Amino acid sequence: MRNSLPPVPTKLPEIEVADAFRRGAPQVVLALSSAEVELGGVKATGKAGDVQEVPADGAVRWVAGLGEGEPRDYRRAGAALARAVSSVDQPARTVQVALPEDVTAAHVGALAMGLFLGGYRFVVTTEDPKPAVQTVRLVSPSAAAYADEVARVRELAAAAALTRDLANAPSNIKNPAWLANTTAKVVGSAAVTVHVRDEKWLADNGFGGVLAVGGGSDSPPRLIELEYRPRGAKTHLLFVGKGITFDTGGLSVKPADGMHLMRTDMAGGAAVIASVRAIAALGLAVRVTALVPAAENHVSGGSYRPGDIVRHYGGRTTEVGNTDAEGRMVMADALAYGIQTYKPDLVVDAATLTGAMKVSLGLRTGGLFSTDDDLAAAVIAAGTRAGESWWRMPLVDDYASGIEGELGDVRQAPGGPGGIMAALFLREFTAGLPWAHLDIAGPARADKTYDDVVPGASGFAARTLVELAASYSA
Structure with missing residues (x-):
């Protein structure tokens, strides 16, 4: 039983910041509640945490709602996106997110926190858990300005994930x-x-x-x-x-x-x-x-x-x-x-x-x-x-x-x-x-x-x- 526990600490996804999209990986559009977004015949509400999958006939595959665009809305959107990407039959190993032009470091940090933790799972089963997204690429012309904040937030997310790991572990172990x-x-x-x-x-x-x-x-x-x-x-x-x-x-x-x-x-x-x-x-x-x-x-x-x-x-x-x-x-x-x-x-x-x-x-x-x-x-x-x-x-x-x-x-x-x-x-x-x-x-x-x-x-x-x-x- 001891050897069947998931590894502690849980491995978090990787989050990259870049100034351009990588060819081939599916993209995500972030939408405010006040925006009208329609892609591939799918209308997105923009409600914080609402993620819509777009038919795979173009580069964009998901639209994630940002609500009013507050940092908490970004965190909620990131978490919902991590869960949505992981729940499809063949989840993408890398997902690219287009950051809005007016985004701040606080917004990016909140989005990263949601992406790090939203897909967290702790299970002790004979089957491997469903594969989750492994890498998220945040794309913005100002990407270099956000790298330090993403790195800092990663340590905060790792602290929350380790706390979950230790607390979730069954007491017979x-x-x-x-x-x-x-x-x-x-x-x-x-x-x-x-x-x-x-x-x-x-x-x-x-x-x-x-x-x-x-x-x-x-x-x-x-x-x-x-x-x-x-x-x-x-x-x-x-x-x-x-x-x-x-x-x-x-x-x-x-x-x-x-x-x-x-x-x-x-x-x-x-x-x-x-x-x-x-x-x-x-x-x-x-x-x-x-x-x-x-x-x-x-x-x-x-x-x-x-x-x-x-x-x-x-x-x-x-x-x-x-x-x-x-x-x-x-x-x-x-x-x-x-x-x-x-x-x-x-x-x-x-x-x-x-x-x-x-x-x-x-x-x-x-x-x-x-x-x-x-x-x-x-x-x-x-x-x-x-x-x-x-x-x-x-x-x-x-x-x-x-x-x-x-x-x-x-x-x-x-x-x-x-x-x-x-x-x-x-x-x-x-x-x-x-x-x-x-x-x-x-x-x-x-x-x-x-x-x-x-x-x-x-x-x-x-x-x-x-x-x-x-x-x-x-």
Whole structure:
């Protein structure tokens, strides 16, 4: 079974920029909603994401709608085009796209993002997936001006695709050791140092939260530690990502419906891992340390229990109320360790933490909690550039007393409001540093296609983290 997994990371299509068409390869015309386009007897609406195939009696084979021509419309058009080209019986290996005269680098970058990610597939079958388009040629007299933007966007798209790969991998393969070893193989380089801490190291160093959550599984937990330290960096960011490779809920067991989706419960950790890879590939002048506490939350005689008192890294204790609130348990250890060990300037964590966020914000917007207005604004701005939507949620201090413990320092599951109380719990382990908590329980998974997202893990948050790091690059 291990050998039947698709390669990680998924190979993205190649995107070239050129000032002339190549003879023989089919062409694509991009059309605004306000334009009337008729080719080969086919009328195109110009609606964003609407792709019409033209009878193959000329050079043009597809017309792709651009809507109002905003960057998001270009991204939607690129994604729809990638899917359309891949779905025909004999897909073209190379497709050429004529860029409008008034296109900007932002438009081209958005189009490239859609083309890179729109045809993404992750399947584990005995048959090879349908061949997709391998090369897209963007044609414009000003092509040379867009090459750098396409190269930059490729790294952002690669981060989203790697996040999807890791989160989509089935959990009979993806245990904590697999996630750690894959990270070391894929991300470790001359620029990024990866340390994998095993269960003995975790026990020796007092990671009680990670050990408690991982205690019910035959697959022991790991802490994945990544360091990117470029010369000239003036800001040090700490990223922490939840890495629960499967979540049964533990003794507070989840309902059977939907439990199969818990293979993506490490999507926050995957986003952190993939973002560091992209940050290093782009050579950003910002120091980044990333921590992913990885564990399986299973049911056995070794499972932790409601009513347990768990001692975290650094000595603080937590009263356990619900073993299905396991994400905050492992992240508390990682936050405390990362801050004490590395002394960063800013802290950002990402996690599929609470179902409450899905109720509050739906499935396409991430929840943002922060103790610092400037950091919150930077995250939202980074998300806007990345094409990911964030909504700032309140950290209501009037609720903070609910976190106070009776037998321990803090309570893990004091009741609602769920998303806010989880954030307030994590805040207890941030040592007063500027901190942002990204709850991606809603947008980390998709049940249908939209924009450049396909069903399954969406890759949400990885691009925002890269853009955030870029905003602090010296």
